Amino acid sequence: MVPLTWYLVLAAALFAIGMFGVLARKNAVAVLMGVELMLNAVNINLLAFWRYTALGELVGHAFAVFVITVAAAEAAVGVALFIAVYRQRDTVNVEELDAMKG
């Protein structure tokens, strides 16, 4: 039987990697991929906690399903935004998307 902490450490690692992707990649699509990694890390945690501490009720399941839903919505809107931005600015390099620069 795998201990719960293994899953938690795994999820932490995945989360950190995903965060690195979000913060360090230049391409917006890569940033989106980083976000997906982070969401998946969360899902692992949710299900691990469900499995080890709350087996009776399906809270973890339900929450994970909602996370997946949100991820799907986020990916759809995100990709649409990239395409729109690409059409406008001819780039999806997040460093160049600095219209908010002061």
Added chain:
Amino acid sequence: MHESSIPFIYNLTILVPVLPFLAFALIVLWANRNKKLSAGLAIGSIALSWLIGWAIAFTAFGAHEIAEHPFRMARAWLPASRAWQAFGFMVDPLSALMLLMVPFVCFLIFVYSYGYMGIGKPISAHDQRGWPATPGHVDPLASRFFAYIALFATGMIGLVLADNLIMLLIFWEIMGLCSYLLIGFWFARTYDDPKKITPKEAGLKAFLTTRIGDTLMLAGILLLFAQIGSLSFNDIFRPETLEHLATATTHLPLVGPVPWATLIAILIFCGAIGKSAQFPLHVWLPDAMEGPTPVSALIHAATMVSAGVYLIIRTFPLMAAVEHGPALQFIAFIGAFTALFSATIAVAQNDIKKVLAYSTVSQLGFMFAALGIGAYIAATFHLLTHSFFKALLFLGSGSVIHGMEHGHHEGEQETSRRGDKETRKQGDKEVSGGGHHLSTHHLSTDLPAFDPQDMRNMGGLFRRMPRTAWTFIIGGMALAGFPIVTAGFWSKDEILADAWVHGHTVIFVTLAVAALLTAFYTARQIVMTFFGAPRTPAAEHASEHDSIFTWMTIPLMALSVFAIGFGWVGIPTTFPVLGQWSSNPFHHLMGSLAEALHIEAAELPFAATPLLTSVVVALGGLLLGWLTYRRVAQIGQRIGDPTWSPLQMPDPLARPLGRVYTVLQNKYYFDEFYGRVFIKGVQRLANWLFHFDDAWVIDPIVDGVGRLWRRLSEWGHVFDERIVDGIVNGIGAVTAAVGSALRFIQTGRAQNYLLVGLAAASVLLGVFLVLPK
């Protein structure tokens, strides 16, 4: 009442006010192009309301426990401090009785309006919007009229069903709005006589006058809410609440300690004074006659004015919370005074509707007086009987006026047909100018405009308009209190008996005199209108054969049945001979409510004096009236005499009464008095303030300030350039420097911001770990 035992029909209560409202909404939003459809909608909705209303009422009459446990349907909707006001309706014996009367009379009035507005007639090309239509044509705004009266019916029905004061106030104000709109329905109408009030002004006057009462009433309601925290009748009429209100006092300046109940009761009664046109706020009601006749019937019979009486009947436990307190005395005084006072005015009026208007004021005074002396049931009874016969009288007068207008029209055509220039000229002079619809060649010069409402222009209409005449006479008899047969007799008699038995002699005498006068002016009106010879060509040609009169006279007949028969439900069991067949169901029903509300309302023992008094004053007044005006009625039309007009004819009372008659004819100069004192006063104050402002105080100050400021600003200019500019520029420079220094933080790159967020989160997490728990 147990949940399951509520008859299903009560659940339809909500429909009774909502149906006319739906009709209103539909007409306004959708059907207004089609006059027939609009009228049909209004009549259909009110007919349904009437049927449902009667079903509810008769169910309620059958179930006596409804007095103890009224049917209520309420939904919380308005949060007010800690309590929710309920959007609620209630059926108890009083509401049920009103439901018996209100939707039915409304229905008849709607049907009457169908004829009155000439629905189905062609549209006249000359008719202007906001003028009465040419006879034989449809009113151009008929749809609007039906929308208004439907909303009006909503207001009244909602009012009688309301189960709390907030709801009551809402419907009360809906009616106020509708009365404004309806009185001013012919908003464009003007008269040659500049002194004569126009419909627009009359509507405004009615609205503003009642507003005085409404404001005081609102104050009373708010005080009540502040005291007991609820406005539901159910809560207000709990004995302990009333006890609390009667004992807790407030200190008024000049007056001293006053129980809350008294203060609130008087304030609420002020609302009723305004709405029911009691002295001193009675001035709006006669002028409200400028509205179309069905409106007069709606306002003066079934609805608005009786709303005031209804309000006092409804809140009677509150009024009577202090036994024989000043509130009741005040009500009794106002009521009795108004009854007598306006009866005297009515005697000297020549306008057929004005007589009825003052008569209404007087009869409402009767009811208030009855309430003031504690004759709770008698007042309710009189309210209902009066509604029937006064509606009948108003609608009858409308029919007469229409007949006169038709006759005028006919007469005119006949005159022009004669072709004789000379005669035509005379004819012109005789009849011209009155009709607003008159065309260019009818220009009046030396004679006042023909007024189809003036009783002096009538006479002999009995033969021309028999249906109207018969029903009008029945209504008049009921108003005069013709003994035994009519409804008015029974209700009026009961009030008098109550006053007598309980020893209110002053009230008794006042009301008796008022009743005598009532019979007198009723006789005067009937004689002048229907008997004798026609005094004008219009009266000679008047007829009721047009198709619209079918619509108009059927309601009259229906109402005349009630004007007689409705009295029979309230024949006292102690009455000689007749009493043994009577079970007095009315007293029984209202008695159960009175019992539930702890109002003392035992059936009176029989007393001969008030009975004799009412018989004598009724018959005596009628006889006197007939004797006095018999001769006037005989004066016929003098054809061919261009200088003669029935308006020059002196009233038989004018000489014996002398100056008093003039005073009466001018309504005790109340309008003038108000005009001088209040309106002129306010105008003068405003004028003075204007001058004060313009010439003496404000303008010099303003000018001085202006000069001073100029000087200051010249100096300030220098200051500005040297110092302020320097500061501003300095601040600007500093800001710009700081801004450019800080600019690099704002990279516009989301990832930088996220990094800051991450760093912050990491630091927080670290602190959380390091710090001891």
Added chain:
Amino acid sequence: MEYISNFFVNLGNSWTSLLSSFLPPWAVILINFIIVALLLVLMPVIATMTLTIMERKIIARIQNRIGPNRVGPWGIFQAIPDAIKLLTKEDIVPVNADKPLFNLAPLLIFLGAALLWAVIPFGRGVIGQDLNVGVLYLVAVGSISTIAIVMAGWSSNNKFALIGAFRIVAQLLSYEIPMVLAMASVVALVGTMKMGEIVELQSIPFLLILPVAFITYILAAAAETGRAPFDLVEADSEIVAGYFIEYSGLKFGWFYIAEYGNLLAVSAIAATLFLGGWRGPFADQAPVLGPLYFGIKTILIVFLLMWIRGTWPRFRIDQMLALAWKVLVPLGLFNLLWVATMIKLPLPVWLQWAFILAGNVLALLVTLTLMGQAAKRYAARRGMVGTRA
């Protein structure tokens, strides 16, 4: 006799007991897993060997030709020389291709085709793994082939390949929805996603209860496998074979195998979900008959799909998408809702089923009427043949 009547299960049992006599339990499980996996992986290969010849014969018949007729009697061994030819062909990789992906794609697509077989019941107890999310698993595995095709289309560095990839994404994603809806109405009806149980509970073939779902599924399956009339993905005349244009030799063979494997798999799924799977006369007494019935039913569906391919012209891309989104999805949604409503009615089961059938037939009629009218309008607008002036 007893042994024979339930041959496959008994064979498995004796094999397991044989192994257990000299191996530790985990090794037995491992070996069995490997054997089953091999069998499943073999399925697409078997499918290719048999179905190619069948298809060529049938299409030839439809097109009034003879078809393969040289190798073996009536040419039935034609597949073998074809396979040899493929194996011996030169394996070309385009210069600018994305090599790792280019090499991975054929494996992945084959994997997708093979994995489908894991949950398909061949007979009572003859099933790889009766997952409790069986139906969903089928859909999920189906999405792997999407990825593989995109991978192939992209890595080939060829514009026809890329267009083919683009098309297939649109097509597969669109037709996945009606397919899932059709499957979901079956799942709603039986209340389980286990393939084995769906067959067990199918006392009469669901085709007779859910004809609309069946039709939807067949159309969607044809589209999912990229077969005519939905073969825009490879549309030889337009984009010269689409996403696998650059593949040759054995790698092309993988695509080929995957295509026929998928064809057989979707037919097997249709047979399982709608035709009662391995059920048939005497299948309860002699379970050995199960796989036989299952095979017959599957081949019938395969034939149906080939028939469609042989007789229908190819759709245009907008028509194809319109069919999915404007016809099949609403129809599937309605069907699912109808089934869900009906099974909640307090009625005997047969009556519920009758109602479902009635609703299906009605929906079908309404759809066909509407489509007919739309077609007439379209034809009239274009002034096409067959319209009344």
Added chain:
Amino acid sequence: MEQLFFILLALLTLSAALMVVTTRNLLHAAFWLILVFFGIAGFFILLHAEFLAVVQVLIYIGAISTLIIFAIMLTRRIMDPQQPRFNSQWGLVGGLAALLFVVLAAVTTRVAWPTTSATLPAEPIKQLGADFVGVYAVPFEVASVLLVVAMIGAIIIARERG
């Protein structure tokens, strides 16, 4: 056995995840991402959440990855492999991410997590389905609304105006 499997799967997943964030070729990153998703589906199976494993494959691999690949293809002109992968702050971010991992790992390993003695529900999918229309009905509906809004929004945002 199970632990060994876990470690292998974890290694595979994490290395794939690292590839996702470091690969220069975006499309390869996307395919690595798919591998990560498969790995996570494997973990879900280890956790006895078969349903979510399948959903993971269906949604993440079938839909989200496809979308991402689509986005990459549609914006591929700027996919110059010679461009730097990272922005200027990557070193700092890397350090912080590593720090975050250490902190999180330290926290999670130190806590004595409560364990449950309950057994796996017999019909988790049925119960989940019932929960979604029972306990979680409102969140479920909100999620569905969110999906619809996202779909419409995505269409409107990405539509070519012309």
